[in-house]
Amino acid sequence: MKIEYEVLKFIKKYDMYEDGDRILLGVSGGRDSMVMLDILHKLKDNLGISLGVAHFNHSLRETSDEEELFVKSECRKRSLPFYSKKEDVKKYALENKIGIEEAARELRYNFFNELLEAKRYDKIAIAHYSKDLSETVIYRLVKGTGILGIGGILPIYKNVTRPILSLNFEILEKYVTINNVKYIVDESNFDTKYIRNKIRHEILPKFHEINEQYEDAIFRFAEITWEYRKYLEVIYNERVKIEGNIYKILIKKDFLDKEILRMIFLNLGQFPPSKLEVEKILSMKSKGKRKINNLFLEKEKNMLYISKEVNTLGGE
Amino acid sequence: MKIEYEVLKFIKKYDMYEDGDRILLGVSGGRDSMVMLDILHKLKDNLGISLGVAHFNHSLRETSDEEELFVKSECRKRSLPFYSKKEDVKKYALENKIGIEEAARELRYNFFNELLEAKRYDKIAIAHYSKDLSETVIYRLVKGTGILGIGGILPIYKNVTRPILSLNFEILEKYVTINNVKYIVDESNFDTKYIRNKIRHEILPKFHEINEQYEDAIFRFAEITWEYRKYLEVIYNERVKIEGNIYKILIKKDFLDKEILRMIFLNLGQFPPSKLEVEKILSMKSKGKRKINNLFLEKEKNMLYISKEVNTLGGE
Numbered sequence: 001m002k003i004e005y006e007v008l009k010f011i012k013k014y015d016m017y018e019d020g021d022r023i024l025l026g027v028s029g030g031r032d033s034m035v036m037l038d039i040l041h042k043l044k045d046n047l048g049i050s051l052g053v054a055h056f057n058h059s060l061r062e063t064s065d066e067e068e069l070f071v072k073s074e075c076r077k078r079s080l081p082f083y084s085k086k087e088d089v090k091k092y093a094l095e096n097k098i099g100i101e102e103a104a105r106e107l108r109y110n111f112f113n114e115l116l117e118a119k120r121y122d123k124i125a126i127a128h129y130s131k132d133l134s135e136t137v138i139y140r141l142v143k144g145t146g147i148l149g150i151g152g153i154l155p156i157y158k159n160v161t162r163p164i165l166s167l168n169f170e171i172l173e174k175y176v177t178i179n180n181v182k183y184i185v186d187e188s189n190f191d192t193k194y195i196r197n198k199i200r201h202e203i204l205p206k207f208h209e210i211n212e213q214y215e216d217a218i219f220r221f222a223e224i225t226w227e228y229r230k231y232l233e234v235i236y237n238e239r240v241k242i243e244g245n246i247y248k249i250l251i252k253k254d255f256l257d258k259e260i261l262r263m264i265f266l267n268l269g270q271f272p273p274s275k276l277e278v279e280k281i282l283s284m285k286s287k288g289k290r291k292i293n294n295l296f297l298e299k300e301k302n303m304l305y306i307s308k309e310v311n312t313l314g315g316e
Numbered sequence: 317m318k319i320e321y322e323v324l325k326f327i328k329k330y331d332m333y334e335d336g337d338r339i340l341l342g343v344s345g346g347r348d349s350m351v352m353l354d355i356l357h358k359l360k361d362n363l364g365i366s367l368g369v370a371h372f373n374h375s376l377r378e379t380s381d382e383e384e385l386f387v388k389s390e391c392r393k394r395s396l397p398f399y400s401k402k403e404d405v406k407k408y409a410l411e412n413k414i415g416i417e418e419a420a421r422e423l424r425y426n427f428f429n430e431l432l433e434a435k436r437y438d439k440i441a442i443a444h445y446s447k448d449l450s451e452t453v454i455y456r457l458v459k460g461t462g463i464l465g466i467g468g469i470l471p472i473y474k475n476v477t478r479p480i481l482s483l484n485f486e487i488l489e490k491y492v493t494i495n496n497v498k499y500i501v502d503e504s505n506f507d508t509k510y511i512r513n514k515i516r517h518e519i520l521p522k523f524h525e526i527n528e529q530y531e532d533a534i535f536r537f538a539e540i541t542w543e544y545r546k547y548l549e550v551i552y553n554e555r556v557k558i559e560g561n562i563y564k565i566l567i568k569k570d571f572l573d574k575e576i577l578r579m580i581f582l583n584l585g586q587f588p589p590s591k592l593e594v595e596k597i598l599s600m601k602s603k604g605k606r607k608i609n610n611l612f613l614e615k616e617k618n619m620l621y622i623s624k625e626v627n628t629l630g631g632e
Contacts (some may be wrong), residue, residue, distance in 0.1 A: 032356035040551045135535050137457070141415045144533035147463055195526050203522050207458045217460035220591045224462045224574075255547035258540075275536045 003167070003175050007039050008046065010166045014155040014226075017123065019048035023161070024121040026112060027053045029071045033127040034183040035175050036164050040125065041078050054115050056108040058088035060100070067184050074182070083119070085111045101193045116159065123159045130215040132169045134207070135199050137218055146272065148232070148262055151225030168215040236260050247306040251299075257282050264306055268295065319483070319491050323355050324362065326482045330471040330542075333439065337366035339477070340437040342428060342485045343369045345387045349443040350499040351491050352480045356441065357394050370423040370431055373402035376416070390498065399435070401427045432475065439475045446484045446531040450523070451515050452533055462588065463580055464548070467541030484531040552576050561583050563622040567615075573598050580622055584611065 009088070011017060025040065027033040037053065044051055055071045057064050068084050075082040091102035112124050136152030155165050167175075176183065207214040239250045239260060247264050251257050261281060262272035273281065273292055281290055284299040298305045341356065343349040353369065360367055371387045373380050384400050391398040394425060409419035446625050452468030471481050483491075492499065523530040533610035555566045555576060563580050567573050577597060589597065589608055597606055600615040607613070614621045 009528060141453070141457075141534060141537060142526050142530045144527075145537055147544060152465075198522060198526060203519060206514060210458050211460075214458045218457060221457060221461055221466065223591065224379050227571045227574070228463060234570075246478065254550075255543045258543070275539065 003178075004039050004042050005169055006171075007163055008043050008168065010155070011043070011047065011161075011163050011314075016161045016163060017047055017049050021047075021049045021122045022120060023049050023051050023123050023125050024112060024115055024119075025051060025053050025125045026070050026108070026127070027055055028127075029055065029067045029074075029184040030127075031172060031176060031181075031183040032129055032164070033184075034074070034127060034181050035167075035172055036127040037074065037078075037080075038179060039175075040163060040182050041080070052081040052083065052115075052119065052121060054112055055082070055084040056111050057084055058089045058104050058107075060089055060104075061085055063184075070182075070184060081119075083115055093126045099193070099241060123161050125161050125163055127164055128153050128162045129164050129172060130166060130219045131200070131204065133165060133222055134204060134215055134218045135159050135196060137222060138199050138203060139195065143314075144274075146259075146262060146275075147225055148229055148259065148266065149272075151229065153222075154226060154229075168213075168219070197282075232259055232263065233254065236263055240264065245307045249304040249306070251282065251302045251304055261304070265295070268306075268308070270295065319487055319494075320355050321488075322482065323479055325410075325494070326358055326471070327359070327363065327477075327479050332472050332477045332479060333363055333365050337363075337365045337438045338436060338437075339365050339367050339439050339441050340428060340431055341367060341369050341441045342424070342443070343371055343387050344443075345371065345383045345390075346443075347488060347497075347499045348445055348480070348491060350497050351483075351488055352441060353390065353394075353396075354445040354495060354497050356479060357396065366436065368397040368399065368431075368437060369397070370428055371400045372420075372427050373400055374420055374423075375402055376405055376420075381502075386498075386500060397435075399431055403427075415509070417512075439477050441477050441479055443480055444469050444478045445480050445488060446482060446535045447516070449481060449538055450520060450531055450534045451512060453538060454515050454519060455511065460590075461542055462575075462578060462591075463543055464575065464582065465588075466629040467538045467545065469538075470542060470545075479553045482535060483527075484535070499555075546577065547579065548572065548575055552579055556580065561623045565620040565622070567598065567618045567620055575621070581611070584622075584624070588612065614631050 017023060025033070027037050037083070040049075047277060053071065053075045055068055057068045061067075064086075068086070070082070087107050089104045089107060091293050092107060093100050096103065096208055098106075115121060117123065123209055133153050137150055140149050140152060153162060153165065155162050164172075175181065204214075211217060213220060221232055235256055239252065239256075241248045247268075249257075249264070258278050261278055265272040270293060272278070277292065281292075281297055281304070284290065284297075284304075286299055286301050288299040289297065293306055332341060339356070341349070341353055343353050356365075356367055369387065369391045371384055373384045377383075380402075384402070388398050388400070403423050405416060405420045405423060406424060409416050412419065414422075431437060432440065449469050453466055456465050456468060456510060469478060469481065471478050491497065520530075527533060551572055555568070555572075557564045563584075565573075565580070573627075574594050577594055581588040586609060588594070593608065597608075597613055597620070600606065600613075600620075602615055602617050604615040605613065610624055612623055
């Protein structure tokens with residue numbers, strides 16, 4: 001029960017699930033999602049949760065339908081509800097002028113969220129593990145990020161949970177061997193993202209040459225940033241009041257002003273402004289105004305007001 | 317004055333130098349240190365500082381003595397005091413059973429610190445730039461680190477300053493071209509460090525393929541962690557009292573407890589304990605004791621005592 005126990009501890013540490021939660025697992029049929037399925041199935045009674053499985057059929061390979069049948073039969077074996085949807089990802093990508101990977105992601109999450117509502121599930125579980133985390137940490141670091149961003153993928157964010165995020169490659173391999181978990185091998189052949197591939201296949205192997213435990217090292221680093229985020233959320237709740245559409249922030253002239261400002265942008269579904277822009281916003285004089293994307297910012301004494309509409313003070 | 321101005325702004329932002337400071341520049345004669353020498357020489361009157369140059373002759377190449385003469389003549393051109401010392405690094409490395417790079421570093425810093433005392437210099441200036449910073453960020457991330465550690469090289473730490481840390485590769489190249497700065501090309505041929513070389517020559521070029529401005533992206537990320545460190549130092553001073561050899565920490569049961577504990581280890585010249593160890597220390601019950609390396613830790617109600625000696629409470 002060693003590996004299952006590690007997952008259980010991780011789930012409890014981050015309060016991922018509550019007693020009675022109905023969890024919808026996103027399962028492609030690949031190794032990672034089959035490990036997640038197998039482990040959560042073993043842990044569900046202990047956690048007091050019930051499971052359902054959602055499989056999105058991307059129609060991207062000749063074997064797509066076989067893969068769907070494989071996941072279906074694995075669910076039947078475990079007496080788990082199975083849902084699937086088939087869509088033409090290529091067509092959707094062309095129509096919307098986006099990449100295949102982005103189209104697949106969009107359609108997949110649409111399907112998950114439809115199910116969440118229709119079948120009354122509480123949370124989604126995604127099978128990201130620590131190599132995915134490492135990849136995201138490097139991606140963000142190289143592209144530009146802050147302390148909140150570098151932690152990459154979070155164990156729980158809104159209704160998305162990642163119960164096997166703490167497992168590394170070796171542990172996944174060990175788990176499928178010991179437990180004879182069946183899975184589809186060529187899962188992510190359609191991952192055409194140039195940068196992600198470069199990180200995964202050219203950079204991470206070099207990290208492995210430097211430190212065979214690099215996934216764990218990066219995982220522990222990310223955990224520290226998650227703890228930091230949790231600390232920041234407490235301060236955020238002390239300093240930020242939301243009234244209608246307006247975020248009112250008490251400016252204390254310390255470093256946390258900047259972090260709270262970034263967090264508000266994230267909470268509004270936007271990328272935080274550049275470091276320079278953040279500094280400009282916070283150094284505005286009283287009555288100063290700025291517009292960033294579709295957000296309006298206004299300073300009034302030691303308060304900063306952020307809203308999606310023009311007249312932040314007094315309304316229209 | 318564009319590039320010089322950027323350096324001036326960076327020096328002022330981090331309060332690197334005070335009016336009247338005597339700064340000792342470590343100059344190998346390579347591109348980076350010659351750029352630092354040239355820029356600080358132009359800025360010295362503006363900053364109100366005076367300069368001296370220290371060249372450590374590693375005796376590692378046939379050209380070592382020529383290099384020393386080159387730096388000496390560049391100093392004479394600018395009427396700057398020049399100091400040099402020649403030592404047999406290879407011999408020292410063998411005798412002390414350490415690597416060439418480590419031996420060179422040790423002897424070089426010994427020489428700088430001797431000069432600091434003998435010639436009454438206030439601070440040392442080292443020519444690390446943003447690629448060195450990127451290298452250190454990756455090195456630490458892959459080996460294991462926290463938010464305090466990932467920021468890598470600091471602009472100012474104790475008496476060591478890094479005035480050109482914000483400059484990237486392209487800017488350095490531009491500066492030497494525009495200003496016709498002479499330098500020795502094969503400066504770091506003796507850098508035999510396997511991991512550093514792998515990062516610099518195999519990993520960073522891949523970062524460059526993903527984002528040509530990756531050095532700046534990592535620099536800005538590091539800056540956020542430096543600001544965070546500054547914030548933490550304020551909290552540190554509120555919660556930590558030092559009496560004799562004993563660090564007394566007020567435990568508030570928040571995330572910052574952990575960060576302050578790590579900072580104390582750093583201030584005592586030690587690596588912070590592992591994440592798990594930090595958690596164990598802070599979850600000790602009252603009267604609980606632990607020993608880590610040569611440090612003794614003792615919990616007493618909401619206080620944690622750390623010292624290098626056995627009897628933390630009451631003393632010998």
